[in-house]
Amino acid sequence: MKDVSTLVARQYEAFAYPQPFADLAEEISNGYSQVGDPSLYGPVLWPEGRPPGRLKILAAGCGTIQAAYAAFMNREDEVVGVDLSDASLGHERYLQERHGLSNLRLFKGDLIDVAATGQDFDVILCTGVLHHMADPGAGLAALRDVLAPGGVMVLMLYGQTVRTGVYMLQDAFRRIGIEQTTAGVAQVRRILKELPQRHYANDYVRAADELKHDTAVVDTFLHPQDRAYTVPQIFDLVEDAGLQFQNWVDNYLYWRNGAWGAGTAIADAVDPLPPREHWAAIEMLRQSAGMHTFTVRGVDTDLAIVDFDQGDWRGFVPHRGPGLFRKGPALFQRGYYQLKALDLEEFVIEAVDGRRSIGDIIGLPALADIPREERDLFGQRYFEHLWKLGHVMIALPPR
Known part of the structure; x- marks a missing residue:
């Protein structure tokens, strides 16, 4: 069989992917976004707080759009795009010129040779690429070698059950x-x-x-090479590459909250499980994760973990999940997911502004008539529920 990289490059020369479009500004104004974009998902990438200064961002296997999109949305940062396909890079250059993206550089090459860019990166975006490699572990190790200290990767791999x-x-x-x-x-x-x-x-x-x-x-x-992963296989891939799993970019598919309420047989069975076992069980029970999008960090990074049962949850700062909007009275929507809210729930969702902490929100004067203990219990459990649904992201207080 011919070299996998050669076959993949040939495919994307003939059928550039994803389907190109002509104007980033127009598409974004119509709701287009990319999961894991640092400008939108900061609390997920850095629960401990975004690092100061200009970031170096790598779009590894950028395809037709990803590098230009990252440069457009993160104008103050430096973006490098790498891809095997001249056709894909050609459209990236078109978008670069159309939108004046002086913060973008593009290179043709195999992900396995990414060190040839000559620099380390604070953020590595690699979505839908590793699962097309002959050796995904070698590809991930190559990315690890150009991850700056304290850096973060956003990865997407196919999910096995749906495929x-x-x-x-x-x-x-x-x-x-x-x-x-x-x-x-x-x-x-x-x-x-x-x-x-x-x-x-x-x-x-x-x-x-x-x-x-x-x-x-x-x-x-008709792709010549791809594979899919279960949740436990993702952990194995990440750890075998000398990295550590940090979190899911969107929690919705991995906690039972998205499909089963408290008191159901499934909730009673999976809620006592530790997170990794919970996620693996839900994947097999729900069978709806067609793609796994998650972040990883270097083994030397001290991970900041969101845990509502430990630490100062009152100091957690909730941010609305990208795309969450009010659809009607007591009804919110994010993508395909709808959220019905009671009056108190609706009030606290509206109070989420990315600045107030949970303690600030449940301490607002409008809630003063509710006993403190009752407010605390509601705030702790409802914001945990929203976080497990992916409708809010959590920024942690300084350590």
């Missing part, structure tokens, strides 16, 4: 001999329409809006 049917189809399409061509894409589309309703891929196909683009059909069903 089970995708791998069945990949196997079938390889046996049939479908190629990465316009005719091959058309053949895939015809076959997808004729799958039986019980096929394991159907939920994925219905949910993946990007499959309207040919480039996404190729990336999903």
Whole structure:
């Protein structure tokens, strides 16, 4: 078999991914964002507080958009984009010129050779890349070697449960001999329409809006190399590379709060578990994590962990999760996720401004008639619930 990097580069020359668009400002004004963007997810990347000064950001395997997006959203920081594909880098350069991104530099190369950039990085964005490598562990180790002291990586890997049917189809399409061509894409589309309703891929196909683009059909069903991970396999990959897992970028898929309320059989079974076992169990019970997006740090970093049962939770500063908005009376929404709120819950959500601590919020004069002990219990448990839903991010008080 030909070298995996060569095959992957050839695919992205013919079908640049993700589907390019022409104007970052327009897309962002219409709601486009990227998970893990340092300008939006600061409390997730640095629960202990964002480091001062200008950051060096690496978009490793940047594709058509990621590096330019990072430079656009983080104008005061320096961004470097690396990719195998001339076609992808060509569109990054187009966006760079269109938006005057003087803080962006682009390089052609394999992620495994990222040290050739000649610098270390405070933030490394590598989303949807490692799982396409012949040796993801070697790729992660290469990134580790250019991570600055105290730096953070944002990684995305495919989730195994949701992609089970995708791998069945990949196997079938390889046996049939479908190629990465316009005719091959058309053949895939015809076959997808004729799958039986019980096929394991159907939920994925219905949910993946990007499959309207040919480039996404190729990336999903005709890619020469990809693999998916369970939660425990992610921990193994990270630790084998000499790094440490910090947190999920969006908690929603990993705590039972997103699907089961307190007092349910599942809540009673999983709530006593330590976090890693809880997350692994929920992944298998819920089967909805098609992508795992998470952050890792170097082993020398003293991790700042959000724990509502220890430490000064009153000093935690909640920030609204990116995209959370009021949809109507007592109703909020973030992406696909809706949150119904009672009057008191609605009040405290509206009070979240990224400056007030939980203690400040539950101490507001409007809540003075509620006994202190009752307010404390509500504040502790409701903000923990919002955090486990991913609707708020938590910045920790100084240590």
